[in-house]
Amino acid sequence: MSDTHAQSVAYVRDTAIPQSPAPANASGPVKWMRDNLFATWANALLTVAAIYVVYLILSNTLPWIFGGLWNTASLAECREVLQGKSAACFSVLTDRWDQLIFGxxxxxxxxxxxxxAxxxxxxxxxxxxxxxxxxxxLIVTALFPFIAYWLIWGGTIWTPIFALLGVVVGYMVYARLVTGSFAKGFFGGIAAALVVWFIAGYIVPAIAPQEPLLASVPSRDLGGFMxxxxxxxxxxSLSLPIGIALALGRxxxxxxxxxxxVIFIEFIRGVPLITLLFVASVMLAYFFPPESTVDLFLRVVIMITMFSSAYIAEVVRGGLAALPKGQYEAADSLGLDYAQAMRLIILPQALKISIPGIVNIAVGLFKDTTLVSVISMFDLVGMIRGPILASTEWNGVYWELLGFAAALFFVVCYGISQYSQWLERRLATDHR
Known part of the structure; x- marks a missing residue:
């Protein structure tokens, strides 16, 4: 009786059955290809056509790249070594790398x-x-502009020291006056900084040593990718705060x-950048005192900053307009003044919304710096179009030089794009 009863009790497993692997066509690379490349007949045909086009491009490009020469002295010597074969002459990069980077x-x-720097x-x-x-x-961040200026341009160290002193005094005045009125603190800080810099214009020449620690390098000697x-x-760096101020002002x-x-933004956005660069090169000097010699680099910085600030202002204004009205009402209900509401509630949300647009303008601005070559500033493209291609040794080398320039700009712009995507994910800009 007991044996019969014992045999009728169901067996209960005390360990789990090992999980079986998924079928090959339901996971891994095979599933990804089925879902993304061969989901339908149309997708399959497009995938095959794209693979064929990529094959045609790489089959002609890769041998040209990997068969290139790096140690010849001229284009004529490259052609002599290649003896009619199609390959790159990368020797121009090894021979003129210093000019491409530093000018x-x-x-x-x-x-x-x-x-x-x-x-x-x-x-x-x-x-x-x-x-x-x-x-x-952030201490290094605050000191970097003055350190970089002294390292690149050289000259007396008192110039960046007094420039830093003007910024510190301006900030102290701003912090003291902003509690009463934002406008009073803002303009008071600017006025205090200008006073310090005006006084420094008379003090620095008097105390500057005859032989400075770092030799002076004029701006006309700057060039290349640097x-x-x-x-x-x-x-x-300059256009972002100015653009925010213009957006708030609008x-x-x-x-x-x-x-x-409104007039500033609409006028600047209606004028091509190359026109502003010609204005910086020819006309902007007439707006300064006759005895002053305003450096061309500074004039170009002013015009490019004005140009990008107008576009950033519109992007930030779009972010401000996207915020619900309740955010402004919430700031008022908390008893915050205008400066506190913008700093603590409105601008943090608006800037998160504006990240893609701001990054787009930053990438475009960095690429637009190549336009300075039209006003005789030898940047990377200016060096390629000017001294390098004009030389007898490398006249006729185009793809190698322009490909090198494209690679440098791609690395920087792609890095900016990837950082912006990381920042969007980190701040969760799609969830407010």
């Missing part, structure tokens, strides 16, 4: 100075781009402020 006239013995730049922008880093690194990086970083309830911002 034609920048002294070779001072190449270490912009190189050091370039390395410090990564430390300076790191706490701005990645806000999880220690806030103490010039593109300097213009791009400087103009983007929404101001004060008619005078509003219409000044």
């Amino acid at each position: 034609y006239s920048y002294p070779a013995e001072y190449y270490w100075r912009p190189t050091v 370039f390395l410090i730049m990564f430390v300076a922008i790191a706490p701005v781009l990645f806000f999880d880093l220690p806030r103490k690194l 010039l593109n990086l300097m213009l791009g970083l400087t103009c983007v 929404q101001s309830s004060m008619p005078l402020i509003k219409w000044i911002c």
